Amino acid sequence: MTTATLATPPSPATSETVARIDELGPQFRARMRSLDAQPAFPFENFAEAADAGLHRLCAPVEFGGSGYWLPGNYSGWYEILERLAYWDTNTAQLLQVHNHATGIIAWHGTEEQRNHFLPKIVDGAFCASLGSEAHLYENGAERLTSELTRVAGGYRLTARKGFASVAAIATYLVVWAAVEGEDPYAKRMVFAVVEKDSPGVELLDDWQMLGMRSTISCGVKFTDVFIPDTHIVGAPGGWVDHDPRTFSCAYAANHIGAAQAAFDFIADYISERDDLSGSEVVRVRLGRMDAKLFAARACLQATAARLDRGDDPDSVEADAVRTMHLAKDAVLSIPYEGFDLLGARACHERYPLGQMMRDARTFTLHFRDDLYVERLAHLALGHGFSAKGGRGGSTPFEGTTAELGQAHAGA
Known part of the structure; x- marks a missing residue:
């Protein structure tokens, strides 16, 4: 298409x-x-x-x-x-x-x-989207290994996925998996749309987390699940080779919204306390928070406008990674610093700031910041940048950033 x-x-x-x-x-x-x-x-x-x-x-x-x-x-x-x-x-x-x-x-x-x-x-x-194979009760490096075995009329899948957000209410589980072959995983990957009530599908009770607790992003186990050909979406490698979209700006948008919520709570709390609102030190720190939010949101809007115009996907994704970095900094630092400004009473559970901080710390680990900014350094050092050729949540990863970028550039 x-x-x-x-x-x-x-x-x-x-x-x-x-x-x-x-x-x-x-x-x-x-x-x-x-x-x-x-x-x-x-x-x-x-x-x-x-x-x-x-x-x-x-x-x-x-x-x-x-x-x-x-x-x-x-x-x-x-x-x-x-x-x-x-x-x-x-x-x-x-x-x-x-x-x-x-x-x-x-x-x-x-x-x-x-x-x-x-x-x-x-x-x-x-729909739930099941890509991750980082399992909560294991401590090994994540590797994408879920493969579809060809049978008459479709495929069989035996695999385990983690962090299956939406699975609790989903009708369809959109599973990132590879068809059989010798090519790298990303070149063989398709989307298997599995009905949740299919025989062999099991939702695991393994969601005990610091934050983002109500997402119930549990693991899912697939045991010899039959998936008809009609439910295999996309050509092998289509996500990497034929789809310019990524998830980066969406995650940045979520972080900015959450950071704004924390900022508004902090500002409202300060406005009701003369000793806080009257402190120049407090006002300066609040102003710095405001500037962080403005910078992150301005970058998001500029990057989104480039997407709307259809600019070069690699160049746009570099801006999206920059935006993600700024958004993460805002959502992590604003709630944390807010406690220094508001004091111990802000830790009480009747206030939302503690949960906001826990949710931010958990959610921002979905894409680790060091993996993102290292790609920007790779670009700054003259080695190029590929939207789908770097390690991160929008790409099934294998090897280092440099290896991935070179492999994608030569495809």
Whole structure:
């Protein structure tokens, strides 16, 4: 499928969607503490989000979606994600994963597959995306090894995946796996769309985490699961070779929204205390936080505008990595520094700052910052930059950044 057939003009409804999120948001925020304490999946949030159409944001317009995360229509998607994360970074991340999985099916699916899956998704079938093979009760290096074994009429899958966000409510598990062959893993990778109730699928009870607790991003075990040919989406290697999109700006948007929420709490707390608001030292530190947020958001908006224009994917992704770095710095430093300004009472659980800090520390490890900025150094040293040729969450990785970049450049 060519990108031209998917090109969509920017949606005029972004502001309306953000307004709907602001109507739902206070309820999302009110549930955060209870969901974190249990921990429990935000089923109520998802029901309300679906009623507001937030589950079909990345479905093409012709299927009843909003057409975000498709050519010409990126900026609004990141604005929406930022606002969702402002109210609850957990719910925002879950909706992000589902919508990205929808966008993958929309881009890589055949016409028959799109006609089969997308109406069901728009009608309320949620998708999880299963790429990671970092398992919570092991301490080895992560390697992607899930392979599909060819059988009559389809494939068999025996594998284990970790961090399966959305699995608790999903109808479809979009599994990143490779077909048999001798080529590198990324060149053989496809998307296997597995129905969660298929025989041999088991959700693991292994989610005990510091933060992002209500995502319930459990592991999933597949034991000789049959997947028909009709549920294998994409050509081998299509994600790396024929899809310019990545996840970097979406994660940056989530971090910026969460950082803004922490900043607003800190500013409101200070404004109610004359001893704090009257301190020049406190005001200077608050101003520095404000500048961090502005810098990260400005970079996100500029990078999203480049995506909308269809600029060179490698150059744009370098900007997206820079944006991710700034967004991570903001979401990690603002809640942490806020405790120094507000004092011990801000640690009380009646306030959200502690959970915001735990969620930020956990979520930002999804893409480790050192792996990202090392790629920028590789570029600065004159060795080039490939959007899909570097180690990170948007790419199935093998080897070092330099090796990956050289291999992709020579493909």
